[in-house]
Amino acid sequence: MRPPVLTRLAFMGAIKPGATVEARWSASHPMDSGFRVDDSGIRIPRNIIHSVRVLLNDQLILEVDLGTAMTSPVYLAFPLVVPAQGGIVKVIWKDDAGLMGESQQRLVL
Amino acid sequence: MRASWANLSSAWCFKAMGFNCFSGLNQLAAPAHGSWVFFVALSLTLNVFAQTSKQTNLPVGLQSGNAFLSSEMQNLQKDASANPVSLWLEQGKNIWGTANQRSDCFQCHGDVQSMKGSATQFPKWSTNLQKLINLEDQILICSERTSRPLKGLENAEVVSLSALLHQASQGLPFAVAPSPNNQKQWQAELSAGGTMFTTRMGRMNLACTHCHDQQIGKQMRADVISPGHPTGFPIFKMSWQGMGSLDRRLRACFSGVQAEVPKPGSAELRQLELFLKIRSQELPIDGPSLRR
Numbered sequence: 303m304r305p306p307v308l309t310r311l312a313f314m315g316a317i318k319p320g321a322t323v324e325a326r327w328s329a330s331h332p333m334d335s336g337f338r339v340d341d342s343g344i345r346i347p348r349n350i351i352h353s354v355r356v357l358l359n360d361q362l363i364l365e366v367d368l369g370t371a372m373t374s375p376v377y378l379a380f381p382l383v384v385p386a387q388g389g390i391v392k393v394i395w396k397d398d399a400g401l402m403g404e405s406q407q408r409l410v411l
Numbered sequence: 412m413r414a415s416w417a418n419l420s421s422a423w424c425f426k427a428m429g430f431n432c433f434s435g436l437n438q439l440a441a442p443a444h445g446s447w448v449f450f451v452a453l454s455l456t457l458n459v460f461a462q463t464s465k466q467t468n469l470p471v472g473l474q475s476g477n478a479f480l481s482s483e484m485q486n487l488q489k490d491a492s493a494n495p496v497s498l499w500l501e502q503g504k505n506i507w508g509t510a511n512q513r514s515d516c517f518q519c520h521g522d523v524q525s526m527k528g529s530a531t532q533f534p535k536w537s538t539n540l541q542k543l544i545n546l547e548d549q550i551l552i553c554s555e556r557t558s559r560p561l562k563g564l565e566n567a568e569v570v571s572l573s574a575l576l577h578q579a580s581q582g583l584p585f586a587v588a589p590s591p592n593n594q595k596q597w598q599a600e601l602s603a604g605g606t607m608f609t610t611r612m613g614r615m616n617l618a619c620t621h622c623h624d625q626q627i628g629k630q631m632r633a634d635v636i637s638p639g640h641p642t643g644f645p646i647f648k649m650s651w652q653g654m655g656s657l658d659r660r661l662r663a664c665f666s667g668v669q670a671e672v673p674k675p676g677s678a679e680l681r682q683l684e685l686f687l688k689i690r691s692q693e694l695p696i697d698g699p700s701l702r703r
Contacts, residue, residue, distance in 0.1 A: 308502050312492035330498040330567075333652070374652040375495045 307331050309405040311393055317409055319386045325356075326379045327393050327405065333374035349398045351376055358382065359389040384409055471628055472638050475697050479628075479637040488701045496574065496647045496699050499567070499654050503575030506568055515557035516572070523579050530573075530580040530696065534681050534688075536593040536600070543600050543681035547573050547656050564675045570654045574645050574699040584693035585642075587685060597685075600678075604686030607679060613670030619683075634703060640691040641684065643700035650703065657684055 308330045315323035329351060336348025350372060356364035364380055382391065388411040394404045477488070491497050507523050508514020520526055534545040544552070547564050550572050554561040561569050589597030608619045622631070623639035630636075644657040651659075661680050665672045673679050 308498050308505075310492070310498060310501065314492060326492050328493075328495065328498060330495075330502065375498055377493070377495070379493075 307397075307401065307403055309393070309395075309403060311391065311405045311407040313382070313391075313407070313409065317384055317388070317411060319384055319388075319411065321384050322381050323384060323409075324379055325382045325391060326377070327354075327356075328375050328377040329395065329403075329405075330375045331397060333372055333376060335370040337370070347398075351395045351397045353396050354378065355394045356380070357392040357394070359385065360392075382409075384411070387411075472624070473640075473692060473694060474638065475640055475694055476637040476643045476702070477697050477700050479635045480701065480703075484701055484703065494647075494701065496654070496701065499571040499574045499647070499699065500578060502568070503571035503573075506572055507575060515554070515559065519553075523575055526576055526579050528580055528583055528586070530576045531583050531586040534587065534685050536589060536597050538593065541596075542678060543597075543685060545656075545658070545681055545684055546576060547658065548676065548681075550576075565655060565659055567653070570645050570656055573656060574654060577645065577696060577698045580696050581698075582695045584695055585688040585691060587688050600682045601685050601689060603679070604682035604684070607683050608686055608690075613665070613668035615668040615670075617668045619664070639687065640694050641687045642691055642694050642696050643698040643702075645699050646702045647699065648702045654699070657687075 309327065310329075311325065311327045313323045313325055315321065317323055331351050332349065333351065334346045334349045336346070336350075338346050340346055348370065350368060350370060352368055354364075354366040354368065355362060356366075363382070366378065368376070388409045390406060390408050392404055392406050394402070396402050477485070480488070487493055488496075504523070506514070506516065508517040510517065516523075530546055533549060534543040536542075537544045547569055550569050551561055551564065554569075563569070611618045611621075619639065622636050626636050627638050628635060641657050644660065645654050646660065647654045648660070658675055658680050661683055662672050662675065
C-alpha cells in the first residue's frame, strides 16, 4: 500500500487585510517522472501531480500545470492578497494515478 | 565562507599532521620557500578571524555535518514551512499517534517525548538475533508485533519514525555502550568498524579516513568534506528527493569509492555505524537534517 500523500500549507508574513503574504504548499508525492527504471529494469510509469488549483474563498486564484521536472516533495510558493474579512485557502491537486487531494488553511486575521 | 573553511582545515591539519598536509593544501599558491612563513602567518590570522565569525568554537574535526552546509541550505533547514523534513516528521507523528487514536506505537511507548534518549542507544547488541541492530532495525522489529508490519529499511514510514525519534533526542550525544553480558561481542564489532574505517577499498583505493580525517573542509566537487559524524541523520538528501537513513548514506559512500556495496542492513554497515557514533565524541544529535 502506498503511504498517504501528506500536504502542508503555510503562510509567511503578517496576515492583515490587504497585505500580501507568501503561501507555501508542499506535498510528499513520489513524483515519478516516467523516465526511471526500478531495480529489475522495468520502467516506473509516470505518476506526478500534474495539476494544482488554488481557491481563495471558493474563487480560483491560481491554476498550475506541473511537468516531470518537478521535484519530490512538490513545493509551490505564491503571493496571496489577504481579503478584508480573511478567508479560506484551498489547494486541490490531482495526480496521474487518479488520486486527488485537498489542503485547506484559514487566513486568520 | 568557503575560504574560511579551507583555512580552518589547514590550521587543524597543520597541528595534527605537520607540514606535509599544510604545504599540500597551498602547493599552488605558495611554491617558493620564502613565502611559506608568510602563509603560516596569514593562515593563523585568518583562523582567528574565522573562529570569531563562526557560531561554534569546536575544532573543525568535531563539527556536525550541518555546519558544512551552504548558508542557503542552513536557512532552508531553519524554516519549517519550507523544510521538506517537516513532511516526514508529520508523517512520523501520524504513525506514532496520540492517546485518542488506537495507534500501535503510542499503545506501548506513550508520548513520543517520553522516548527522549532512545535514539542515542543504537546500534546495540541484540542477544536474540546475535547481531548489532540500529534504530531502523528496531522499528522494523517493533512493527512485526503490530497489526501493520512495515517492510524494508528505507520504507518512508520507517524513516519518518526514525526521524521523529531522532528529533525527540535532539541535543543529546550518542550513548552507545555494551551491556555487561555482551561486552566481548560489542567490542569485536566496534573494532571491526574501526578497521573498516581505515581500510582502503574500491577502485578508488580509499579508506574513510582519507577524506573524513585528512581532507576535512576541502571541496570534493561541489561538496565540502565533513568529518563524517552521524549526528544529523536521518537526512533529506536533495539528490535522493527523499529521506534516507545512515545505512543508505554509508552504502552511497561504498559506491562513491567504487567498492562492492554491502546489502542494506548488513553487519558491516552496523559495525561502521557503531564506530562512527563512538568517534563522534559526544557531539549532540542535530538531526533529522538536510543534505545536498
